[in-house]
Amino acid sequence: MIRVRSYSIRQKLTSMNMLVSGAALLLACAAFAVYELTYFRTTLVQSLSIQAQIVGANSASALLFNDPDSARNTLSALKAAPNISSAGIYTPAGQPFAIYARDPDNQVSYLSIPIVSPEAWKFVGNELILVRVIEFQGKRVGIVQIHSDLSEIRAGLERYAGIVAVVLAVSLLAAFLFSSIFQKTTAQPIAQLAETARVVSREKKYSVRAPVPETRDEIGDLIEAFNEMLAQIQARDTALQTARDELELRVERRTAQVEAVNKELESFTYSVAHDLRAPLRHIQGFSDALIEECARQLDETAKGYLNRIVDSTRRMDQLISDLLGLAHVGRQELHLQPVSLHRLARDVIRDMEHEIQGRNIEWRIGDLPVLDCDPGLMKQVLYNLLSNAVKYTRPRDPAVVEVGQTATEGHRVIFVRDNGVGFNMKYVHKLFGVFERLHRREDFEGTGVGLATVQRIIHKHGGRIWAEAEVDRGATFYFTLGSHENS
Amino acid sequence: MSSNQTEILLVEDDPQDVELTLRVLRTENIKVAIQVARDGEEALDYLFRRGDYSNRAPNHQPSLILLDLKLPKVNGLQVIEQIKASDETRTIPVVVLTSSGEQKDIVESYRLGANSYVQKPVGSIEFRQAIKTLAFYWTAVNQVPVLQIKDPVITR
Numbered sequence: 001m002i003r004v005r006s007y008s009i010r011q012k013l014t015s016m017n018m019l020v021s022g023a024a025l026l027l028a029c030a031a032f033a034v035y036e037l038t039y040f041r042t043t044l045v046q047s048l049s050i051q052a053q054i055v056g057a058n059s060a061s062a063l064l065f066n067d068p069d070s071a072r073n074t075l076s077a078l079k080a081a082p083n084i085s086s087a088g089i090y091t092p093a094g095q096p097f098a099i100y101a102r103d104p105d106n107q108v109s110y111l112s113i114p115i116v117s118p119e120a121w122k123f124v125g126n127e128l129i130l131v132r133v134i135e136f137q138g139k140r141v142g143i144v145q146i147h148s149d150l151s152e153i154r155a156g157l158e159r160y161a162g163i164v165a166v167v168l169a170v171s172l173l174a175a176f177l178f179s180s181i182f183q184k185t186t187a188q189p190i191a192q193l194a195e196t197a198r199v200v201s202r203e204k205k206y207s208v209r210a211p212v213p214e215t216r217d218e219i220g221d222l223i224e225a226f227n228e229m230l231a232q233i234q235a236r237d238t239a240l241q242t243a244r245d246e247l248e249l250r251v252e253r254r255t256a257q258v259e260a261v262n263k264e265l266e267s268f269t270y271s272v273a274h275d276l277r278a279p280l281r282h283i284q285g286f287s288d289a290l291i292e293e294c295a296r297q298l299d300e301t302a303k304g305y306l307n308r309i310v311d312s313t314r315r316m317d318q319l320i321s322d323l324l325g326l327a328h329v330g331r332q333e334l335h336l337q338p339v340s341l342h343r344l345a346r347d348v349i350r351d352m353e354h355e356i357q358g359r360n361i362e363w364r365i366g367d368l369p370v371l372d373c374d375p376g377l378m379k380q381v382l383y384n385l386l387s388n389a390v391k392y393t394r395p396r397d398p399a400v401v402e403v404g405q406t407a408t409e410g411h412r413v414i415f416v417r418d419n420g421v422g423f424n425m426k427y428v429h430k431l432f433g434v435f436e437r438l439h440r441r442e443d444f445e446g447t448g449v450g451l452a453t454v455q456r457i458i459h460k461h462g463g464r465i466w467a468e469a470e471v472d473r474g475a476t477f478y479f480t481l482g483s484h485e486n487s
Numbered sequence: 488m489s490s491n492q493t494e495i496l497l498v499e500d501d502p503q504d505v506e507l508t509l510r511v512l513r514t515e516n517i518k519v520a521i522q523v524a525r526d527g528e529e530a531l532d533y534l535f536r537r538g539d540y541s542n543r544a545p546n547h548q549p550s551l552i553l554l555d556l557k558l559p560k561v562n563g564l565q566v567i568e569q570i571k572a573s574d575e576t577r578t579i580p581v582v583v584l585t586s587s588g589e590q591k592d593i594v595e596s597y598r599l600g601a602n603s604y605v606q607k608p609v610g611s612i613e614f615r616q617a618i619k620t621l622a623f624y625w626t627a628v629n630q631v632p633v634l635q636i637k638d639p640v641i642t643r
Binding site: 274275277278280281282284285286287288289292310313314317324 | 612
């Protein structure tokens with residue numbers, strides 16, 4: 001059965017046809033054979049019985065008058081029946097009275113089967129033996145026994161079996177031929193459908209179609225439905241491809257636009273860096289020349305104005321530098337690596353040596369983590385935050401600047417806290433805006449770009465920055481580094 | 488100009504910058520000859536004795552080239568490339584002196600063989616200091632191989 005399961009539909013259909021027709025034929029033949037055999041036997045027994053009665057009737061007087069010759073004569077008439085091999089008449093006691101044998105060597109001189117009145121028969125080996133009681137006026141006078149040879153019947157039966165075999169073979173052949181013809185309309189379309197399905201799934205080729213058979217049956221419907229399905233898949237595939245191509249084209253176009261804008265921005269910052277600085281340098285240079293070379297022609301007011309011009313150009317230069325820095329942060333790619341914030345904070349404080357000269361500052365550097373971030377940009381963050389802290393604690397003695405870490409909502413938060421002049425939380429929304437300042441310039445210098453730069457760097461890292469403060473009670477800046485954070 | 492006098496080639500298109508630079512050298516009493524080229528092409532003509540400079544004295548090249556990057560005609564980077572490509576001029580120190588502090592410019596200048604890169608300070612004090620230091624270091628402290636020309640220079 002397991003082997004049958006793996007047969008193709010063609011093989012299954014053929015086997016089914018052959019098995020069904022073969023079984024029907026075999027059953028029919030078997031039924032006929034049984035019927036024939038029974039019929040043969042019955043007629044054989046009947047004819048033998050008749051012959052035994054005739055022999056018995058004709059030999060009754062011979063038995064009564066003890067005339068074996070007459071009985072032998074009667075028996076010899078059996079020569080006419082070619083199937084009778086031997087026969088005998090016996091006395092009621094079972095003694096042979098007269099014996100006939102077609103072949104004298106094959107003479108039977110005894111009763112082969114027990115006697116049952118009036119007759120008994122039995123198939124023994126290759127022959128049928130029949131015994132019959134001979135009666136005369138109700139009295140048993142003797143017994144007749146006839147042996148009939150069955151070899152002819154057997155030969156007949158064998159011929160019959162031969163014919164059955166031939167008929168069976170011819171029928172099976174015919175069944176095979178018919179099933180082959182019918183396969184063209186059933187198995188073949190299914191096989192082609194299966195092959196098409198294989199091609200589709202293997203090569204992802206949705207343009208192929210299964211050949212539709214001419215017959216209008218379930219198989220035809222199935223194949224048409226399959227082809228329809230393929231057509232739908234193909235249409236969807238094409239639509240998908242088109243959409244993807246369009247999307248790609250759009251992305252390409254957009255990328256090109258972004259690149260063009262970036263290039264423009266870059267050349268803009270380049271001109272800012274290069275061209276805007278030159279006039280500043282000239283103003284400074286020539287103001288300097290004026291002070292040095294024409295000092296005698298200038299009074300104090302003129303010199304004061306000149307100094308203001310020089311101060312303004314310095315400030316302009318600082319603004320340009322800060323703006324360039326901010327633009328640079330925007331364009332720069334992040335190079336993430338594990339950075340020890342503790343070491344970075346120490347480095348920054350060391351670099352600020354010049355700024356903190358003459359100040360009494362108490363540094364409190366807490367236990368700072370190692371974070372995955374861009375070391376250069378993170379240094380700028382710490383520098384801007386710490387120099388802000390130093391700047392706004394100028395009126396304090398001692399100034400206290402604390403750098404540490406805390407946690408909110410499961411996120412690591414780094415903070416920079418000072419005991420400086422703080423600010424009014426009313427203006428906190430302006431804190432990180434470019435050029436926004438919360439203090440007067442004569443109190444605290446600055447361009448208003450530092451915190452904007454810090455915010456841009458933190459955002460670039462996927463983090464968040466915020467601040468808390470109170471006027472005259474210091475400020476605290478908090479930041480996280482979002483998804484780039486290292487544990 | 489005597490052939491043994493120390494000379495600086497100043498390649499600068501901005502006349503204000505030229506004047507400010509010359510003023511620093513004058514007021515700081517730095518005794519060098521200054522040759523000014525107003526664009527990259529003029530600088531190359533001067534160095535390779537072409538065009539207006541085809542009759543320039545042979546066997547003499549500036550001890551230092553102060554080179555701006557943003558120049559008309561041939562830009563500063565191209566000038567560095569050509570100076571460093573020729574055996575005759577390769578050993579002349581080239582100091583880029585420009586307003587740009589862009590990493591791109593710094594990296595590219597050094598890649599092409601610039602010997603130094605200085606961003607022009609805006610502050611006049613810092614500017615003076617920078618010019619003074621550069622002139623002193625590259626003409627008085629720094630040593631270059633003595634120029635030896637095996638073949639006569641072919642002039643066109």
